[in-house]
Amino acid sequence: MEKLVLRFPIKKFGNFLIVSALAASLSLTACSPGAVDDSSVIDSYTVVSGSFSESSATTISGIGSVRFVNVMNGIVSSNALALKAQLDNTNSSITAIMNSNNTLMNSSSGGVAISFTRLGAGVTGSIAVNGNSITMNQGRLSFYVPSALDLIIEVHNISATKSRVLIWRRDVAVYAAANADIDTDNASTITGTYPSQGGSGQFYGLSLNGATVTAAALILPKVAN
8 A cells, every 4th residue: 555745835924833734735746845955854645665664754764665655847848856865784774766657766767767776885876768778987987975965957858769877966156967966968977878768757755775765856957857
Protein backbone atom coordinates (compact mmCIF):
# COMPACT_ATOMS: atom_id res chain seq x y z
CA MET A 1 0.00 0.00 0.00
CA GLU A 2 1.31 3.41 -0.94
CA LYS A 3 2.07 5.79 1.90
CA LEU A 4 1.30 9.46 1.34
CA VAL A 5 3.40 12.05 3.15
CA LEU A 6 2.20 15.66 2.91
CA ARG A 7 3.95 18.85 3.92
CA PHE A 8 1.78 21.78 5.00
CA PRO A 9 2.88 25.41 5.47
CA ILE A 10 2.41 26.36 9.14
CA LYS A 11 1.99 29.94 10.35
CA LYS A 12 2.17 31.26 13.88
CA PHE A 13 -0.55 33.63 15.12
CA GLY A 14 -0.11 34.66 18.73
CA ASN A 15 0.28 31.42 20.66
CA PHE A 16 -1.43 29.32 17.99
CA LEU A 17 -0.10 27.42 14.96
CA ILE A 18 -2.35 27.60 11.91
CA VAL A 19 -2.08 25.20 8.98
CA SER A 20 -2.70 26.94 5.69
CA ALA A 21 -6.22 26.31 4.47
CA LEU A 22 -4.96 26.30 0.93
CA ALA A 23 -2.56 23.46 1.69
CA ALA A 24 -5.21 21.58 3.62
CA SER A 25 -7.33 21.37 0.48
CA LEU A 26 -4.84 18.70 -0.72
CA SER A 27 -4.80 20.08 -4.23
CA LEU A 28 -3.02 17.75 -6.65
CA THR A 29 -2.70 20.27 -9.45
CA ALA A 30 0.58 20.99 -11.21
CA CYS A 31 3.16 22.39 -8.90
CA SER A 32 4.68 25.85 -8.92
CA PRO A 33 8.39 25.47 -8.25
CA GLY A 34 9.72 27.51 -5.36
CA ALA A 35 11.90 30.52 -5.99
CA VAL A 36 14.32 29.81 -3.16
CA ASP A 37 16.82 27.02 -2.60
CA ASP A 38 15.33 25.75 0.64
CA SER A 39 17.70 23.14 2.06
CA SER A 40 15.21 21.83 4.63
CA VAL A 41 12.08 21.05 2.58
CA ILE A 42 10.86 17.76 1.12
CA ASP A 43 8.00 18.10 -1.34
CA SER A 44 4.89 16.08 -0.46
CA TYR A 45 5.36 12.52 -1.70
CA THR A 46 3.98 9.01 -1.92
CA VAL A 47 6.05 5.94 -1.00
CA VAL A 48 5.64 3.56 -3.93
CA SER A 49 8.02 0.75 -2.97
CA GLY A 50 10.66 -0.42 -0.52
CA SER A 51 11.27 -0.60 3.17
CA PHE A 52 12.23 2.77 4.63
CA SER A 53 13.47 3.08 8.21
CA GLU A 54 11.92 6.56 8.14
CA SER A 55 9.59 8.28 5.68
CA SER A 56 8.36 11.51 7.21
CA ALA A 57 7.86 15.12 6.12
CA THR A 58 11.49 15.88 7.04
CA THR A 59 13.43 12.67 6.36
CA ILE A 60 13.41 9.75 3.93
CA SER A 61 15.87 7.01 4.86
CA GLY A 62 16.59 3.45 3.77
CA ILE A 63 15.75 1.54 0.62
CA GLY A 64 12.86 2.28 -1.72
CA SER A 65 11.25 4.77 -4.07
CA VAL A 66 9.02 7.80 -3.68
CA ARG A 67 6.99 9.78 -6.18
CA PHE A 68 6.24 13.41 -5.47
CA VAL A 69 2.55 14.31 -5.29
CA ASN A 70 2.63 17.25 -7.67
CA VAL A 71 3.93 17.04 -11.21
CA MET A 72 6.48 19.02 -13.17
CA ASN A 73 5.33 22.06 -15.14
CA GLY A 74 4.99 20.32 -18.49
CA ILE A 75 6.71 17.55 -20.43
CA VAL A 76 8.68 20.09 -22.44
CA SER A 77 9.89 22.17 -19.51
CA SER A 78 12.84 23.19 -17.37
CA ASN A 79 12.92 22.31 -13.67
CA ALA A 80 15.48 22.15 -10.89
CA LEU A 81 15.55 19.94 -7.81
CA ALA A 82 17.22 21.11 -4.61
CA LEU A 83 18.51 17.88 -3.08
CA LYS A 84 20.24 17.28 0.23
CA ALA A 85 21.22 13.69 0.98
CA GLN A 86 23.78 11.36 2.45
CA LEU A 87 24.96 7.99 1.18
CA ASP A 88 25.04 6.00 4.39
CA ASN A 89 26.86 2.80 3.43
CA THR A 90 29.40 1.39 1.00
CA ASN A 91 27.81 1.30 -2.46
CA SER A 92 24.82 3.35 -1.26
CA SER A 93 23.12 5.30 -4.03
CA ILE A 94 20.39 7.82 -4.74
CA THR A 95 18.68 8.54 -8.05
CA ALA A 96 16.61 11.60 -8.89
CA ILE A 97 14.13 10.81 -11.67
CA MET A 98 12.69 13.69 -13.69
CA ASN A 99 10.21 13.92 -16.58
CA SER A 100 9.11 10.31 -16.22
CA ASN A 101 5.85 8.95 -17.64
CA ASN A 102 5.86 6.08 -15.13
CA THR A 103 4.71 6.44 -11.51
CA LEU A 104 6.93 3.66 -10.10
CA MET A 105 10.15 5.68 -9.85
CA ASN A 106 12.48 2.74 -10.36
CA SER A 107 15.15 1.78 -12.87
CA SER A 108 12.55 1.20 -15.59
CA SER A 109 10.67 4.45 -15.05
CA GLY A 110 12.21 6.19 -18.04
CA GLY A 111 12.67 9.93 -18.07
CA VAL A 112 15.94 11.53 -17.01
CA ALA A 113 17.57 9.70 -14.09
CA ILE A 114 20.52 11.27 -12.26
CA SER A 115 22.34 8.88 -9.93
CA PHE A 116 25.06 9.24 -7.30
CA THR A 117 26.80 6.22 -5.76
CA ARG A 118 29.20 6.06 -2.86
CA LEU A 119 32.67 4.76 -3.71
CA GLY A 120 34.80 4.70 -0.56
CA ALA A 121 35.25 8.31 0.52
CA GLY A 122 34.12 9.59 -2.87
CA VAL A 123 31.12 9.72 -5.16
CA THR A 124 30.53 8.51 -8.71
CA GLY A 125 27.70 9.70 -10.91
CA SER A 126 25.70 8.69 -13.96
CA ILE A 127 22.84 10.04 -16.05
CA ALA A 128 20.36 7.88 -17.94
CA VAL A 129 17.75 9.07 -20.43
CA ASN A 130 15.06 6.46 -20.98
CA GLY A 131 17.55 3.82 -19.84
CA ASN A 132 20.46 4.95 -22.03
CA SER A 133 23.27 5.84 -19.63
CA ILE A 134 26.48 7.84 -19.56
CA THR A 135 28.81 8.54 -16.62
CA MET A 136 29.84 11.83 -15.11
CA ASN A 137 33.51 12.78 -15.36
CA GLN A 138 34.95 11.59 -12.05
CA GLY A 139 37.26 14.57 -11.83
CA ARG A 140 34.25 16.89 -11.75
CA LEU A 141 32.98 15.16 -8.60
CA SER A 142 36.19 15.36 -6.58
CA PHE A 143 34.62 17.71 -4.02
CA TYR A 144 31.45 15.63 -3.55
CA VAL A 145 31.25 14.15 -0.05
CA PRO A 146 29.01 11.06 0.28
CA SER A 147 27.91 12.02 3.79
CA ALA A 148 26.88 15.52 2.73
CA LEU A 149 25.48 15.86 -0.79
CA ASP A 150 23.91 19.30 -1.16
CA LEU A 151 23.06 19.86 -4.81
CA ILE A 152 20.96 21.67 -7.38
CA ILE A 153 20.03 19.27 -10.20
CA GLU A 154 18.52 21.00 -13.21
CA VAL A 155 16.85 19.22 -16.12
CA HIS A 156 15.86 20.95 -19.32
CA ASN A 157 13.55 18.57 -21.19
CA ILE A 158 13.71 20.42 -24.47
CA SER A 159 12.05 17.93 -26.81
CA ALA A 160 11.56 14.21 -27.44
CA THR A 161 15.08 14.13 -28.87
CA LYS A 162 16.96 16.50 -26.55
CA SER A 163 17.42 17.01 -22.83
CA ARG A 164 20.08 18.76 -20.81
CA VAL A 165 21.26 18.22 -17.23
CA LEU A 166 23.21 20.71 -15.12
CA ILE A 167 24.42 20.04 -11.57
CA TRP A 168 25.88 22.46 -9.03
CA ARG A 169 26.94 22.16 -5.43
CA ARG A 170 24.75 24.54 -3.49
CA ASP A 171 27.73 26.55 -2.15
CA VAL A 172 28.58 28.18 -5.51
CA ALA A 173 28.29 31.95 -5.62
CA VAL A 174 26.52 32.12 -8.99
CA TYR A 175 24.54 29.38 -10.72
CA ALA A 176 25.59 29.53 -14.36
CA ALA A 177 26.37 26.97 -17.03
CA ALA A 178 30.00 28.03 -16.97
CA ASN A 179 30.52 26.92 -13.36
CA ALA A 180 28.30 23.85 -13.29
CA ASP A 181 30.07 20.72 -12.10
CA ILE A 182 28.14 18.77 -14.73
CA ASP A 183 26.61 20.16 -17.92
CA THR A 184 25.66 17.58 -20.52
CA ASP A 185 26.10 20.25 -23.20
CA ASN A 186 29.76 20.36 -22.13
CA ALA A 187 31.36 17.11 -23.29
CA SER A 188 34.31 17.52 -20.91
CA THR A 189 32.03 16.99 -17.88
CA ILE A 190 30.72 13.58 -18.98
CA THR A 191 32.15 10.35 -20.34
CA GLY A 192 30.42 8.97 -23.40
CA THR A 193 27.90 10.41 -25.82
CA TYR A 194 24.85 11.92 -24.18
CA PRO A 195 21.65 10.31 -25.54
CA SER A 196 19.67 12.23 -28.14
CA GLN A 197 16.46 11.76 -26.19
CA GLY A 198 14.19 13.51 -23.75
CA GLY A 199 11.77 12.41 -21.07
CA SER A 200 8.12 11.86 -22.01
CA GLY A 201 6.30 12.62 -18.75
CA GLN A 202 5.79 15.01 -15.85
CA PHE A 203 6.38 12.76 -12.83
CA TYR A 204 9.43 13.20 -10.62
CA GLY A 205 10.71 11.22 -7.67
CA LEU A 206 13.61 9.53 -5.91
CA SER A 207 15.00 6.02 -5.64
CA LEU A 208 17.15 5.32 -2.55
CA ASN A 209 19.47 2.44 -1.77
CA GLY A 210 20.88 2.88 1.72
CA ALA A 211 20.59 6.66 1.57
CA THR A 212 19.01 9.45 3.62
CA VAL A 213 17.28 12.51 2.17
CA THR A 214 16.57 15.64 4.22
CA ALA A 215 15.65 18.01 1.38
CA ALA A 216 14.13 17.46 -2.05
CA ALA A 217 12.16 20.35 -3.48
CA LEU A 218 11.35 21.49 -7.00
CA ILE A 219 12.61 25.04 -7.56
CA LEU A 220 12.90 27.48 -10.42
CA PRO A 221 15.61 26.69 -13.01
CA LYS A 222 18.84 28.67 -12.87
CA VAL A 223 19.72 29.01 -16.56
CA ALA A 224 17.91 29.23 -19.89
CA ASN A 225 17.94 26.36 -22.33
